[in-house]
Amino acid sequence: MRETQFICFTVSDKLFAIEIENIQEIIRYRKPLKVPKSPDFIEGVIDLRGTIIPVFDLGKKFDLYSGDKTGKEKVIILRTGMSVVGVIVDSVKGVLSVEEKDIDLSHHELSPRQVNVIKGYIRKDGSLIMVLQMDRVISADEKIALKDFRTSMEISYNSR
Numbered sequence: 001m002r003e004t005q006f007i008c009f010t011v012s013d014k015l016f017a018i019e020i021e022n023i024q025e026i027i028r029y030r031k032p033l034k035v036p037k038s039p040d041f042i043e044g045v046i047d048l049r050g051t052i053i054p055v056f057d058l059g060k061k062f063d064l065y066s067g068d069k070t071g072k073e074k075v076i077i078l079r080t081g082m083s084v085v086g087v088i089v090d091s092v093k094g095v096l097s098v099e100e101k102d103i104d105l106s107h108h109e110l111s112p113r114q115v116n117v118i119k120g121y122i123r124k125d126g127s128l129i130m131v132l133q134m135d136r137v138i139s140a141d142e143k144i145a146l147k148d149f150r151t152s153m154e155i156s157y158n159s160r
Contacts, residue, residue: 008093012064015129029073055086
């Protein structure tokens, strides 16, 4: 059986997992620079070793109240297709290895919107962990907005 590795993290009090192959790195939270007229889901941008990366808050994206930032949050830097984005999470719990057969793919209690972003569930030590399909967490419209946003940021950054 094929095993897949996931990074587990929390947003609000919910447990989520992302396949490790989508993750570039995990960094400490630093307040993103707010950008005027940016799409609602973008918290701002950070400069990661010379690369401007848009950052969004999964708590806001999923309508989960995560409270004010404490500075203990993490930013998971993800590769989603041709883009690199950062997502703010409350905490990173660690790496979890799971066999494909142990991922529950049932979606009977999910709304159509949730089915688009949740691949399935992992049951571990009495907890239910939602496995995200990161290529779908950002909608097609948001991907276009991100691309436009990134282009405008690169133009303004390079024109200094």
